[in-house]
Amino acid sequence: MIHEGRGQPQPAHTTDFARADESDPARLNERGCQSSHAAPIYVEGNLWGALALAHVGDEPPAEGSEQRLARFSELVAQAIANADARAQLAASRARLVEASDAERRRLERNLHDGAQQRLHALSVTMGLAHKSLPGDPFQAHGLIGNAREELTAALAELRELARGIHPAVLTDRGLPDALDGLAQRAPLPVELQTVPGKRLPESIEVAAYYLVSEALVNVAKYAHASSARVSVGRHGDHVIVEVADDGIGGADLHRGSGLRGLSDRIDGLGGTLNVESPLRRGTTIRATIPYRHGG
Numbered sequence: 001m002i003h004e005g006r007g008q009p010q011p012a013h014t015t016d017f018a019r020a021d022e023s024d025p026a027r028l029n030e031r032g033c034q035s036s037h038a039a040p041i042y043v044e045g046n047l048w049g050a051l052a053l054a055h056v057g058d059e060p061p062a063e064g065s066e067q068r069l070a071r072f073s074e075l076v077a078q079a080i081a082n083a084d085a086r087a088q089l090a091a092s093r094a095r096l097v098e099a100s101d102a103e104r105r106r107l108e109r110n111l112h113d114g115a116q117q118r119l120h121a122l123s124v125t126m127g128l129a130h131k132s133l134p135g136d137p138f139q140a141h142g143l144i145g146n147a148r149e150e151l152t153a154a155l156a157e158l159r160e161l162a163r164g165i166h167p168a169v170l171t172d173r174g175l176p177d178a179l180d181g182l183a184q185r186a187p188l189p190v191e192l193q194t195v196p197g198k199r200l201p202e203s204i205e206v207a208a209y210y211l212v213s214e215a216l217v218n219v220a221k222y223a224h225a226s227s228a229r230v231s232v233g234r235h236g237d238h239v240i241v242e243v244a245d246d247g248i249g250g251a252d253l254h255r256g257s258g259l260r261g262l263s264d265r266i267d268g269l270g271g272t273l274n275v276e277s278p279l280r281r282g283t284t285i286r287a288t289i290p291y292r293h294g295g
Helices: 023-030 065-132 137-165 168-173 175-185 202-223 257-268
Strands: 003-005 008-010 012-014 033-043 046-056 190-194 228-235 238-245 272-276 283-290
Touching (some): 046 065, 202 257, 257 272
Antiparallel strands (some): 003 008, 238 283
């Protein structure tokens, strides 16, 4: 038996097993149990289980048994919470490693299939132009023109790759211009409601940029939304980044690597990422990040 008190069940003591229908109390009664104590185990505010202590014999339970059992249940709850936190941290680190490896492979593939191939073609074209120059300057001129086009395309691909690693506009012009660029490239109307004019710590600006970028990609792919809203604001000791849309809802933080990767990034900064996505009522993704000057 566990009594209710102060909003949560409290340790309790019982001596009545005569009407026990459940298997465990019935077995205790058969073994001569005269009384028992029970204490709930709460993990992060949720009832995880309970500890029970049965007393057999005619001697009454030792004084303070309930209090000692309650304290022990608190220790068990803390141990469970710590184990769960370690497991979540290990999983988060594993996902970060996997994401890093996947990103490295993507960059290698894009470099090999894109810019590297163009630069190789450029080298071949310049070699042909060099051979043609003494005997056929006109052909050499045409080859040099082709080489310039190859070089222009290779530079564009390299800039695109660099933007994926770290957008230059974020470093050079700050978060407002970087987010404005994302809004302009989005396939649906995006309203930038609030963005701090003052520079934030680089780690926060990078996290905010990629959060908005990934969220807008998800909106375009899955939300069936007509518009989206973006806001970034300093609230006391935290920076809050929010992306909301008017789509179909039903988004899940635990499905898909994109949002999970963002959650790991925010968690690495000591923050939290929450998703509110009721069906047919849109989705709001909100990151709360501790503000550390120069972080």
